[in-house]
Amino acid sequence: MKTTFVLFTIFILSLSLTVNAQDGALLYGQNCASCHGANLGGGNATSLVDGIWQFGAENGYVFRNIKFGIPHLGMPSYEATLSDGDINAIISYIRESENKVGAKKPPIAKEMETMDYKMDVEIFAEGLEVPWAIDFMDKNTALITERPGRLRIVKNGILLDEPVKNTPEVLNQGQGGLMDVAVDPDFKENGWIYLAYSHVLTSGYDGNRPPAMTRIVRGKIENNSWTNEEVLFEAPHDTYRTTRHHYGCRIVFDPEGHLFFAIGDRGAGYQAQDFTLPNGKVHRIFKDGSIPEDNPFVNEEGAMKSLFSLGNRNIQGMAVHPETGELWTTEHGPLGGDELNRIESGKNYGWETITYGKNYNGTIITEETHRPDMEQPNLYWRPSIAVCGLDFYRGDLFSKWKNKLLVGALKYEEVRLLQIEGDNVIHEEVIVKNQGRVRDVSTGPEGAIYVVLNNPGTVIKLTPQ
Template sequence: MLHPIPEFLYLQNKTMTMYNKRSSRIMPAVILAGVILSGVSMLILSCRNQPEGSGGSGLSARGSGNGPDGAALYVQYCATCHGTDLRGGNAQSLLDGVWQFGDGYGYVRRNIEFGIPHLGMPSYDDVLSGDEINALVEFLYAEQEKAGAVKPDPSPTLETMDYVISAEIWADDLEIPWAIVFLDEDTALVTERPGTLRMVVKGDLLEDPVKGTPEVLHEGQGGLLDVNIDPDYRKNRWIYLSYSHAIEKGSGDERPPAMTRIVRGRISNMEWVDEQVIYQAPHDTYRTTRHHYGNRIVFDKKGYLYFSIGDRGAQDQAQDPARPNGKIHRIRPDGSIPADNPFMKEGLPTLYTLGNRNPQGLSVHPETDQVWEAEHGPLGGDEINIIRKGVNYGWPVITYGRNYNGTAITEHTAMEGYAQPVMYWKPSTAVCGIEFYQGEAFPAWKNKLLVGALKYEDVRLLTVAEDRVMHEEVILKNFGRVRDVGLDLAGNIYVVVNQPDRVIRLSPIRERVGQ
């Protein structure tokens, strides 16, 4: 059943910049900062080094005597842009419950420390100490709490450049949904990371999950991950799952080692049957870390199956062809290995690329049949790549990101022998699931790339031409952390979000062509 979302906010046209490394320049792009309060511009777009007390702030510069005074720091560095009462000025209000560039203490702290360069916000890491930044963030959250700030409900009606769109809750009562795929016009499967496979029929989430699915290691970022169907599903009924698979602890292991595994099976009377393991890494490559599993599964028109595995927290292993992590793999749907895979002699036979940090999205271009990939960077440097046979994408030898503590990973952003991404974001959006648009519901978006983001809680529509991104538009924002984007057979768009855990359906109300 579809549920309307309370109407509260309206979309506004905004302007941002995006990086296109093919052209080595910053390109303007009109975006729709969807579902944010009117007048919101950016998070903490502060004026640096303002004289203390500038702006005549009415805030009391109270200090405890035990450390930095967050209120005084706000008066000195932030009040000119964000208002003496924190309710906005040249930059957004900090009392409205909306954090446009990531909600949470860590996100806000990083935005202050490292800035948001592409929107003009400078970094403060050379101006404020760590304790001072902590004090400032604590002050901001304390003031929000006093003001009773509540994140507003998003609007059920979205305005994009091409369409007015309806946004409806299509399925909720889920637990960390991770991926979605449609089996037919009315039926979809949704994975839940704790390990359950759910079925939704005509918008109704069936009460019981599919029985007998593989046991997963649900720790950290691990669990039941992607789901996809065979290109010939109507005939063979094969369904593919990826998940974190654990083996018994070895001597000296603190916890069971784990790695991404791919299986296929069928569903009969809500039971998982006929399971076959089509990819399992060598057990000596399993790791006891609990993050960077990847994973997405896609098929090209030739019938090859591509899947991603993240670096599993061992960044240098992304360059090692004897290791499965930090790579894109290519196999056949039955698990057999194409004879022309590029690393057959020097490494693992399933490898198709090297140097991929944590690929969270894969999608195949409907016309070119090229696999496009979305990859998490560290602190900055999220990427969109076109996946090509035998190519090294550079991680961690080159990157546009930094370590989470702000230190350099490498001094290189480009080197001979390593591919540049089609596009990157700095700061990171926490780019996630992607999907090339196909369908009749939104014909103006044919072959455009839908890109979800966890941190920024948005869906972006990228206009691509060959190996370039020509335009970027935000079509949805603030519905939750976007984990995946999918399509039904008619071309309606389904957005899988966490916090809250639900699936949002986007369908057209009317076109805006000529307006």
């Protein structure tokens, strides 16, 4: 096995030195055809022209998969033998061939099978632009955010044409925009709805990249218009950053009336350890924006009073356990470092001092994976699946799944079901695959599971047969 691998490496090494680096078809024939088929239609390994990309469809993902390989499945790494130009030439060839065979993503499945259930799949809403989150005002009314800055309503199963008017202006650039929507647990009595979005400073910044940060507001919807807005969290303006990625952000509530949200590191990993800054942290406030007296850093000089935990790279999945009230999160790690964590008050989750991941260009961030004063993840995914959206299943329809964790994944286009006992994940099953990039997953009011997809911008509804 080892000898074959060495011979194989020498084989591709010598080849790649002699071929014309620009010729994607030739490079493909020499390096890839033996597994993916002479016509790219598959052989021992999957077809590269059927429109199904299990490990990410976009060029960036395809590039990474070729450069770094998918070692646990036998897809070799070409880091040592192909230049970035060679890899791009091969990708151009793959794209050209895809067009020739007319590869199209298959339509969304009508049913799916899992270990416990056969599920019916219904299209709940479609034609959305980067839908990001879903929550329910009542059993007939859903709210869906679209990242460019629209809050949409689905009423009795129909997506209303007109978005809610007067919602806050968002910075729709990079990973930023309108992110989470969360309906107050006491919505029936108080009517509050919470939003998380990228807030940009305009006045006083003439440059073309004004700084931005995640901001949390609440408001009410009257006559299809956003009103009564209150700003619950706005970071000091000198902490805003000109980067356009890693904003987080999810909003969840615990039974004691706390509101949790997370802000990503905003591209500055080292700042995730600095308690004077908002980024790379989980925050805890009350629903009116006030600070709980027992927050872990309230008595630390210079610390932000809203902080709840440190060292979180970019959390885009958050859920509170319906029975224990524990807070669980999923966080985008670097390459090979996506994490599931149970978040406890005042603890440090390590980023970027310790991590299981590497930089996306393959360089090392740190060799350290453990420190005594830092928490280990409950689970980490290597390779990264691009975790996004998280919920404990809270309904009765899928009774075998009660209190199990639903984990969305963008890149792998998956929803996974995790069974947790104590601190350990004891079982993991993929229950949705290849329907689109999963941005959010949520238990609906009557126990159906709603999955928010990007590419296509669709929300699907799952019920057991």
